[in-house]
Amino acid sequence: MGGLKFHVLMYPWFATGHMTPFLFLANKLAEKGHTVTFLIPKKALKQLENLNLFPHNIVFRSVTVPHVDGLPVGTETVSEIPVTSADLLMSAMDLTRDQVEGVVRAVEPDLIFFDFAHWIPEVARDFGLKTVKYVVVSASTIASMLVPGGELGVPPPGYPSSKVLLRKQDAYTMKNLESTNTINVGPNLLERVTTSLMNSDVIAIRTAREIEGNFCDYIEKHCRKKVLLTGPVFPEPDKTRELEERWVKWLSGYEPDSVVFCALGSQVILEKDQFQELCLGMELTGSPFLVAVKPPRGSSTIQEALPEGFEERVKGRGVVWGEWVQQPLLLSHPSVGCFVSHCGFGSMWESLLSDCQIVLVPQLGDQVLNTRLLSDELKVSVEVAREETGWFSKESLFDAINSVMKRDSEIGNLVKKNHTKWRETLTSPGLVTGYVDNFIESLQDLVSGTNHVSK
Numbered sequence: 001m002g003g004l005k006f007h008v009l010m011y012p013w014f015a016t017g018h019m020t021p022f023l024f025l026a027n028k029l030a031e032k033g034h035t036v037t038f039l040i041p042k043k044a045l046k047q048l049e050n051l052n053l054f055p056h057n058i059v060f061r062s063v064t065v066p067h068v069d070g071l072p073v074g075t076e077t078v079s080e081i082p083v084t085s086a087d088l089l090m091s092a093m094d095l096t097r098d099q100v101e102g103v104v105r106a107v108e109p110d111l112i113f114f115d116f117a118h119w120i121p122e123v124a125r126d127f128g129l130k131t132v133k134y135v136v137v138s139a140s141t142i143a144s145m146l147v148p149g150g151e152l153g154v155p156p157p158g159y160p161s162s163k164v165l166l167r168k169q170d171a172y173t174m175k176n177l178e179s180t181n182t183i184n185v186g187p188n189l190l191e192r193v194t195t196s197l198m199n200s201d202v203i204a205i206r207t208a209r210e211i212e213g214n215f216c217d218y219i220e221k222h223c224r225k226k227v228l229l230t231g232p233v234f235p236e237p238d239k240t241r242e243l244e245e246r247w248v249k250w251l252s253g254y255e256p257d258s259v260v261f262c263a264l265g266s267q268v269i270l271e272k273d274q275f276q277e278l279c280l281g282m283e284l285t286g287s288p289f290l291v292a293v294k295p296p297r298g299s300s301t302i303q304e305a306l307p308e309g310f311e312e313r314v315k316g317r318g319v320v321w322g323e324w325v326q327q328p329l330l331l332s333h334p335s336v337g338c339f340v341s342h343c344g345f346g347s348m349w350e351s352l353l354s355d356c357q358i359v360l361v362p363q364l365g366d367q368v369l370n371t372r373l374l375s376d377e378l379k380v381s382v383e384v385a386r387e388e389t390g391w392f393s394k395e396s397l398f399d400a401i402n403s404v405m406k407r408d409s410e411i412g413n414l415v416k417k418n419h420t421k422w423r424e425t426l427t428s429p430g431l432v433t434g435y436v437d438n439f440i441e442s443l444q445d446l447v448s449g450t451n452h453v454s455k
């Protein structure tokens with residue numbers, strides 16, 4: 001595709017689930033000859049560098065994250081702290097405004113992409129630049145935030161679904177997010193998101209019309225501005241890295257589609273009793289399993305938190321791992337047949353791309369909405385039942401896994417059939433590139449009406 005080449009400055013929220021999809025999109029822009037300055041904290045650089053497929057066109061710049069009271073010295077990303085302290089890190093991000101202005105002056109971008117740094121449109125205005133609020137959670141999450149304060153389970157007027165909703169029993173997700181700090185840190189997440197939506201020139205969402213078209217229309221109407229879709233922007237397969245030898249070796253001992261793999265993303269830290277119940281539920285399945293989660297609250301290692309006698313009982317067929325694993329590569333391994341996921345938005349797309357059976361155990365509000373989208377609207381997965389307190393038992397985890405893994409299970413066959421259909425739709429030739437090409441054209445239109453930064 002020809003036309004105007006532009007230069008984007010990207011400044012995502014300091015979280016893996018945000019920086020990574022921004023970089024996936026940067027790769028798509030760079031592939032077409034556009035250039036990107038990618039602004040992130042130093043520590044994140046190490047994790048992201050290898051995902052940069054076009055180092056000539058995508059240049060990382062690091063930002064120094066100032067210390068704020070209440071956070072451990074040196075904190076730079078949200079994966080280093082409990083999610084309940086995220087608001088403190090957001091206020092640290094607010095203190096980087098001078099640095100961002102310096103970078104804008106130095107690199108003279110045409111556009112700025114941001115998500116939680118709600119003051120970016122003000123900075124951009126001073127330089128005569130346009131801004132794109134890039135949403136890397138589901139459109140349904142944003143739609144449900146636009147009319148806050150309603151009763152759980154009751155759709156606000158005009159809201160496009162009676163299924164993709166938080167229900168009364170999802171109140172636990174709010175508790176999981178509740179800030180634990182007592183210091184005033186400025187706007188809360190909801191205020192940041194709504195200010196960003198209202199003040200940006202354009203809203204862009206990492207989603208596909210085929211799946212969330214009605215939510216995108218709702219947002220467009222509500223925010224009275226253009227909503228552009230980038231499509232799912234799947235990660236490019238990393239051809240330079242193979243699955244770690246230890247997992248290749250371990251998985252090779254199992255039949256195709258027999259292993260249950262559980263991962264809960266980059267942020268979730270379970271309470272110890274819930275972590276143990278998760279382990280016991282996996283044990284109950286009788287299947288080989290790999291659980292990759294962070295050590296639970298109050299424990300520094302996985303080992304010390306395991307249920308009594310668990311290790312001996314599952315020896316040889318069950319592994320609980322406290323460190324990062326290569327999720328996309330594990331999902332595409334032939335022995336892995338079931339993915340138990342928290343349904344973060346990144347994992348949602350990866351689960352749809354895989355041919356594993358999907359079992360969902362969401363922890364935060366947006367993950368619940370993604371779960372309802374997959375389980376209740378698309379019917380490609382099952383959700384683990386929870387009690388009113390939010391607790392899920394080993395039996396309910398076992399029931400959900402068993403319902404999709406049992407041979408000839410009616411629900412198992414149904415979700416498999418629907419999942420196959422959606423995977424084929426999403427990977428159909430031209431779908432992803434069509435979204436990216438249209439998106440780039442819209443950005444070219446936006447930029448051609450823009451003044452370059454004044455020197």
Ligand SMILES: O=c1ccn([C@@H]2O[C@H](COP(=O)(O)OP(=O)(O)O[C@H]3O[C@H](CO)[C@@H](O)[C@H](O)[C@H]3O)[C@@H](O)[C@H]2O)c(=O)[nH]1
Nearest residue numbers: 016017018136265266267324325326327328344345346347
């Ligand atoms: O051991 C691991 C754990 C995760 N991942 C990858 O890390 C990404 C995780 O992204 P996501 O599934 O979106 O999870 P989180 O980072 O936990 O999600 C945060 O960001 C998401 C937005 O992208 C939100 O939907 C979630 O609520 C929020 O917790 C995915 O690409 C995974 O493949 C790994 O490769 N290995």
